[in-house]
Amino acid sequence: MPARETLRSHPAYELDVPMKSILIPADKLSARVLEMGREISDTYRGSVPLLVSILKGGVVFLTDLMRAITIPHHIDFLQVSSYAGGVKSTGTVRIMSDLGTNIAGRDVILVEDIIDTGLTLSYLLKQLEIRDPRSLRVCALLSKTEARQVHVPIDYLGFEIPNEFVVGYGLDYDEKYRNLPYIGVLDL
Numbered sequence: 118m119p120a121r122e123t124l125r126s127h128p129a130y131e132l133d134v135p136m137k138s139i140l141i142p143a144d145k146l147s148a149r150v151l152e153m154g155r156e157i158s159d160t161y162r163g164s165v166p167l168l169v170s171i172l173k174g175g176v177v178f179l180t181d182l183m184r185a186i187t188i189p190h191h192i193d194f195l196q197v198s199s200y201a202g203g204v205k206s207t208g209t210v211r212i213m214s215d216l217g218t219n220i221a222g223r224d225v226i227l228v229e230d231i232i233d234t235g236l237t238l239s240y241l242l243k244q245l246e247i248r249d250p251r252s253l254r255v256c257a258l259l260s261k262t263e264a265r266q267v268h269v270p271i272d273y274l275g276f277e278i279p280n281e282f283v284v285g286y287g288l289d290y291d292e293k294y295r296n297l298p299y300i301g302v303l304d305l
């Protein structure tokens with residue numbers, strides 16, 4: 118009998134641009150996400166935190182992170198304007214689709230895929246702070262500190278990465294490659 122095929126061992130992700138390198142393999146990602154889930158569970162035990170994911174990039178991280186969090190919690194989504202297909206931040210951030218939850222008095226954790234210039238996060242933190250949450254923290258899978266233009270606080274960080282454009286695990290180039298189970302650098 119052939120071994121059961123799992124997502125992890127999926128043989129052939131089909132790419133229309135070659136992958137230059139794999140920065141963070143799938144097993145490293147899942148090990149770190151488990152640790153982050155444990156840490157968040159320990160910090161928020163007794164509360165029902167609200168995890169706010171930024172669409173679309175943050176969604177793969179969120180779905181793994183929430184299953185690594187062992188305490189009851191809620192989730193919600195925000196969509197902001199993005200790079201519109203390119204690889205450079207425009208500096209202009211707009212909320213395209215807002216939360217369905219009133220966050221006043223809630224313990225809120227903003228779950229981001231990557232902090233690059235910090236402009237998106239900085240804007241969102243200001244917008245959410247006005248709504249009077251009990252607490253507001255940031256959980257980011259990746260950070261490119263070298264690319265930062267404004268300081269933003271990161272309470273939980275998965276990995277610090279070099280200033281390169283990465284794809285996979287929710288992150289896209291031209292809306293593609295979000296399905297890859299690893300973080301990689303395309304040979305553009």
Ligand code: IMP
Binds near residue numbers: 284
């Ligand atoms: P920032 O406003 O420059 O911090 O950028 C935040 C958003 O830009 C992230 O949530 C991502 O959607 C996108 N982004 C930044 N760097 C990358 C990257 O290396 N690959 C894919 N998307 C990125």
Ligand code: MG
Binds near residue numbers: 199200
């Ligand atoms: Mg994006």
